[in-house]
Amino acid sequence: PVQGDAVTLTVTIVNNGSAPAEDVLVQFVDVTGGGSEPIGLKQTVERIDAGQSATAQVVYDTTGKSGERRIRVVADPHQTIVETSEADNEAAAAVTVAPPPLANLVALETNIGFNPAAAKPGDEVQITATILNNGVADATDVAVQFFDATGNGSMPIGETQVISTIPAGASGVAQIAYSTAGRTGERTIQVVVDPNNLLREADENDNRAVATLAVQPPPIANLVVRATGIGFDPAEVTNQSTVEIYATVRNAGTAAAGPVTVQFLDVTGGGSNLIGEPQTLDAIGPGSSAVARVTYDVAAFTGGAAGDRKVQVVVDPTNRVPESSESDNEATATLPVAKPSIANLAITSGNISFSNPAPVEGESVTVFAVVRNTGSADASGVQVQFSEVATGTQTAIGPQQVIPSIPAGGSAVVQALYDTTGKTGEREIEVKVDPNAFIAEERTSDNTAKRSLTISPAPRPNLAVLASNMGLSPLAPTEGESVAVRVAVFNHGQVEARDIVVQVMDVTGGSAVPVGAPQTIARLVPGGSATVQLPFDTTGKQGDRTLQATVDPNNFIAESDETDNVAMKSLFVAPPPTPNLVALSSNVE
The missing domain is CATH 2.60.40.10 (Immunoglobulins)
Structure with missing residues (x-):
């Protein structure tokens, strides 16, 4: 069934006792999610003879119910009928209710447009929003609200727009006029579909989208002075000199500025002493610059002492000129004042x-x-x-x-x-x-x-021996036999190794007895291998023996890995055959 359908629930009640049952009450209950909601009234079956059955029905309204629903049926819920067993009076079953077909309205940033795309202050901008319906049902009377959400605000733009119908899989368009008067910079425009959630949808999380509208600022000046624009003539002075300080003031704005006041200060050591009178520049056009000058008597400020002087230039100190930025109206430069010659x-x-x-x-x-x-x-x-x-x-x-x-x-x-x-x-x-x-x-x-x-580490050889590379012949010797021990040595490194010593030891029981003399491999190229062989005398060495092969036992060869130079192999030496003399009474005459 689909959500909203009326579903007929039917249950068959069996009387497997030996006597008839009369006036049998049957209760249907919705127990989904641990609940207990009766479905309709209790049904009454007049009589169920022994060994017979009867059915009861009820209508189940699935409105507002979707997904898997658990239905429990209880016969004789009040236990008014005497039975041989009360443990089998309940049963439960599941019915899956499909959700109803729903619309799904979607607002996307890419579907919000502006005309003109780059507005000037005072322009009326037409905002267009294309709303998608990617659901499976039509949507009618779709409300669309536009907001100016700049700076985390939420100011409605005009009245709520209504799209009469957006068919499933189609789209609709809403438009609104937006005045940029008094508004500049980047404006955040938000589009909200069905703002009051009056329409049921498959997903309510995609009903909002934002886009940015750029509104050009009005023409305004921006006076700028930089440390690189402050100069001294002469550039190097003594503590008795008189210096001309000049500062280039640039108008980086879009409107002319003037007249412009420029003030020079000696701010050495955290002070603030005016140098001469404030200078006045005539109008500075947008993108243009002008130079202000003042005479600086070094001795008057230094008292005859040497050391650098900090000179600050302040443009428009009283902020009389409207500007797009006031943060670039000051700059400081250093005037070197001669001091004793010294190296550094x-x-x-x-x-x-x-x-x-x-x-x-x-x-x-x-x-x-x-x-x-x-x-x-x-x-x-x-x-x-x-x-x-x-x-x-x-x-x-x-x-x-x-x-x-x-x-x-x-x-x-x-x-x-x-x-x-x-x-x-x-x-x-x-x-x-x-x-x-x-x-x-x-x-x-x-x-x-x-x-x-x-x-980087130098390329080195890497000598390796494994137990699987140790061979013994014969594999099951008898005490007294000589066992040929063969050891295969590999070079997994990047360079060859020379004069490679291989030592075989009998390490049974924690001892370390050499098996023959150490063997020497003249050279091993990268990726190469070589085998050494020596005999192992098993005389007096019955039982389990452990042989250990060690490559480069004294670590004379520098390797990229020293952990794979030792391998062990086990060997069982059987006792020699012995005679057994037997005397029997039956053999005595």
């Missing part, structure tokens, strides 16, 4: 390089370091120490190098040879300039730099 040795990780950036273990790598002197004085006798840093410890890479001289503003290259033998993985190389602080500098925080070097 510096190195960064970018100044460290390697002759081979991807070495293999065992190769020697030349480490190069470019040491710069960013100070104002030459530096002589510059010591440089190369080190490897690992787990908090430093290991020097060769002796300290000495650069005879690095002129102010110049640089020099120094190098050291780094042996990668026995070192794999990521290694951290440190270069420290003037490690003993013999040279007076502006600062020492930039005297050390580190750079990582990844060293």
Whole structure:
């Protein structure tokens, strides 16, 4: 049945007793999901003779009921009839009720359109939404509500639109006019189908969609000053100089701005002291720029002291010019004021390089370091120490190098040879300039730099022996027999191995007795194998024996894997045959 159908439920009641039953009540109950809902009134069967049966029926309304429904039938629910057994008066069965055909209305972002697609402030935009019905039933009187959901808002756009009918598998269109007056930027437009859930649908989770409408902002200026647009003439001064400061002010907006006030400040050390009078620039057109200038008496602000001065330029300090952004109206630049000449040795990780950036273990790598002197004085006798840093410890890479001289503003290259033998993985190389602080500098925080070097493992052989590669002949010897022990050795590595020693031991009972002399394989190429053979004397060695084969027992050969160099084989040595002399009384005469 389909949801909403009236289903006739029929039950056959059997009387398998020895006496008739009269006025038999029959109750139908919907027990789906653990419930207990009576279905109709109790039915009465007037009489059921012994060994006979009778039927009872009731009509089951499936409205609002879908899926598998559990129906229980109870005969004589009040137990008013005396029976031989009350345990078989109930039975249950299932009936599957199919859901009714439903529409399914769908709103998608891709089905929301705007005309014009890029609006200007004040434009009226026609919003069109195509609503799909991918259900199996027609949908009528489909309500569609448009909202301006910008900034998490929910402002209705006009009245709710109604599409009279959307057939199953078809679509309908709703439109609304949207005024952009007073609205700029990206507007979030939301379309909601059947906002009050008046229509039953197969899925209520796809009734909403949002799309973005771009509304161009109105023309407005945007005054910008950058640190790169602030200059000094002359660029380098002493503490007694007079300097002309100039600042380029750019209008990055879409409307002209003017007049424009520009203010210069000395903000060294967190202060804020006005430099001269505020300057005024005439109108600056969109995309254009203008230059403001002021004279700066360094001595008046420094008191004769040396050191950098911080100069700030503020455009439109009182915010009299409307702008699209007020965050780019300030910039600060540094005016270098001469100070005593002093060197400054510096190195960064970018100044460290390697002759081979991807070495293999065992190769020697030349480490190069470019040491710069960013100070104002030459530096002589510059010591440089190369080190490897690992787990908090430093290991020097060769002796300290000495650069005879690095002129102010110049640089020099120094190098050291780094042996990668026995070192794999990521290694951290440190270069420290003037490690003993013999040279007076502006600062020492930039005297050390580190750079990582990844060293790949060197290709190695991999000697392997397995129990399955050990052969014994004969397999079941008798004590006293000589057993030929054969051991196959494989090289699973990438390079050949030479002078490979193979040792066979009798390790029965935890002992370790050599079986013959160690055997030597001259060479094994990658992927190759070789077999050694030696005799095992079983004299005095009855019972279970364990033979162990070891390749490269002293680990003289460096391998990529040392875990597969040992294999064991078991051997049972039977006792020798012995005579048994027998004397019988019957054989005595």
